[in-house]
Amino acid sequence: MMDRYRTIIEPFRIHAVEPIRITTREERLAAIETAGRNLFALHADDVLVDLLTDSGTGAMSRDQWAAIQHGDESYAGSPSWFVFLEAVTALWPFRHVIPTHQGRAAEKILFSVIGAPGKVIPNNTHFDTTRANVEASGAEAVDLVIAEGRDPSALHPFKGNVDVGALEALLASRGPDVPVVFVTVTNNSGGGQPVSLENLRAVRAVCDRYGKPLFLDACRFAENAWFIKTREPGQSERAIPDIVRDMAALADGMTMSAKKDGLANIGGWLALDDDALAESCRNLLILTEGFPTYGGLAGRDLEAIAQGLREVVQDDYLHYRIRSTAYLGEALDAAAVPLVKPFGGHAIYIDARALLPHVPALEYPGQALAVALYVEGGIRGCEIGTVMFGRQPDRSERAAAMDLVRLAIPRRTYTQSHIDYVIEVVTAVADRAADLRGLRIAPPQPVALRHFTARFLPIT
Numbered sequence: 480m481m482d483r484y485r486t487i488i489e490p491f492r493i494h495a496v497e498p499i500r501i502t503t504r505e506e507r508l509a510a511i512e513t514a515g516r517n518l519f520a521l522h523a524d525d526v527l528v529d530l531l532t533d534s535g536t537g538a539m540s541r542d543q544w545a546a547i548q549h550g551d552e553s554y555a556g557s558p559s560w561f562v563f564l565e566a567v568t569a570l571w572p573f574r575h576v577i578p579t580h581q582g583r584a585a586e587k588i589l590f591s592v593i594g595a596p597g598k599v600i601p602n603n604t605h606f607d608t609t610r611a612n613v614e615a616s617g618a619e620a621v622d623l624v625i626a627e628g629r630d631p632s633a634l635h636p637f638k639g640n641v642d643v644g645a646l647e648a649l650l651a652s653r654g655p656d657v658p659v660v661f662v663t664v665t666n667n668s669g670g671g672q673p674v675s676l677e678n679l680r681a682v683r684a685v686c687d688r689y690g691k692p693l694f695l696d697a698c699r700f701a702e703n704a705w706f707i708k709t710r711e712p713g714q715s716e717r718a719i720p721d722i723v724r725d726m727a728a729l730a731d732g733m734t735m736s737a738k739k740d741g742l743a744n745i746g747g748w749l750a751l752d753d754d755a756l757a758e759s760c761r762n763l764l765i766l767t768e769g770f771p772t773y774g775g776l777a778g779r780d781l782e783a784i785a786q787g788l789r790e791v792v793q794d795d796y797l798h799y800r801i802r803s804t805a806y807l808g809e810a811l812d813a814a815a816v817p818l819v820k821p822f823g824g825h826a827i828y829i830d831a832r833a834l835l836p837h838v839p840a841l842e843y844p845g846q847a848l849a850v851a852l853y854v855e856g857g858i859r860g861c862e863i864g865t866v867m868f869g870r871q872p873d874r875s876e877r878a879a880a881m882d883l884v885r886l887a888i889p890r891r892t893y894t895q896s897h898i899d900y901v902i903e904v905v906t907a908v909a910d911r912a913a914d915l916r917g918l919r920i921a922p923p924q925p926v927a928l929r930h931f932t933a934r935f936l937p938i939t
């Protein structure tokens with residue numbers, strides 16, 4: 480019956496509210512100056528609509544809060560561990576599940592074991608923490624997304640797909656140096672773009688030819704599965720959990736941040752089939768995170784994630800989720816704001832390089848735009864561009880493939896009127912984009928992940 484109407488409603492009612500503090504432009508100008516024009520350094524009370532990340536910022540459901548009360552904090556063999564294990568393996572039936580406090584802890588453990596100088600790890604696009612963990616091990620992180628995935632305006636239903644030819648060429652030339660092939664679903668740094676089952680099958684076939692394991696960075700697996708269901712031929716009648724299990728069957732392992740499609744505020748895991756590798760990873764887990772039946776998590780977190788995994792694969796949730804992201808994208812598109820298209824699952828990405836053509840990449844157009852959105856309307860987005868990726872391991876600097884501002888949408892958190900306000904603010908800033916100026920990083924530069932801590936000065 481609902482299909483007769485255009486509006487896709489939130490499939491929930493609000494059960495507890497959090498106040499938002501309304502700020503003035505003057506207050507925001509002062510706050511951003513104090514923060515060194517780095518949006519990560521703001522006090523979150525000074526933010527009106529926080530689109531910095533969709534990671535860990537979503538609202539949990541009534542049933543997740545109830546699950547928290549079931550949390551059992553036994554040090555070893557907690558019932559909550561078994562609830563978690565069952566929920567994870569119902570979707571991802573890998574032999575070993577290693578719980579971590581978040582995704583990067585899983586990455587750190589895995590790459591500490593399999594990464595080393597001289598090794599190379601291909602991915603469609605490494606996320607920043609993934610790249611940082613690969614490089615911290617001494618290995619090289621190589622991005623092999625298809626050409627359309629590097630072009631913000633190219634239309635392709637699966638812009639996160641791996642360039643299979645490029646992967647094959649890499650394995651042919653450096654096969655012995657490649658310990659694992661990674662695919663990120665959805666491809667966050669490339670615009671939240673999905674990867675098709677067909678592409679995963681092709682990647683699997685190449686991995687098989689070269690005897691390489693395939694791992695998924697599966698943070699947004701449910702959103703990826705929804706895109707498969709709605710865009711890939713022959714998938715429309717299939718249940719989301721079945722599509723997820725197909726993705727799992729093509730892989731040998733995964734890293735996961737439960738802060739995304741775990742619908743939780745903390746958590747993650749590493750899962751894999753290889754017994755020997757799992758043992759090495761568990762040894763590190765015990766050193767850095769905790770005992771294998773809780774890893775980096777409390778029993779209550781394990782319960783909340785298990786319930787989140789049951790909710791995230793529901794059609795009503797995913798339909799609303801993907802539709803509400805597209806709602807923001809369509810309105811900004813209608814206002815002629817240059818965007819990465821088609822719209823990704825968890826965020827809308829503004830093409831700052833296109834909007835600010837007068838600001839060179841090395842003067843960080845994405846950062847300049849993100850700062851302007853904050854000052855104008857208290858909206859906190861995130862630069863995904865030359866600030867985040869421009870610094871090379873040898874400390875030189877070059878323009879990233881794209882300069883984007885990501886407006887990430889926390890799950891089940893903001894209403895349509897919040898998003899209507901965002902649309903107005905972004906449109907107002909875009910209308911005076913020609914007045915925006917670039918930025919430079921105040922010395923000394925942070926050594927790693929500089930986007931978290933760098934301070935910026937205006938270029939006058």
Ligand SMILES: Cc1ncc(COP(=O)(O)O)c(C=O)c1O
Pocket residue numbers: 534581582583584606608609663665667668696698735736737738746747
């Ligand atoms: C694709 C991708 N991989 C890995 C991570 C790292 O996860 P976490 O923030 O839980 O450490 C993120 C987080 O944003 C991500 O988007």
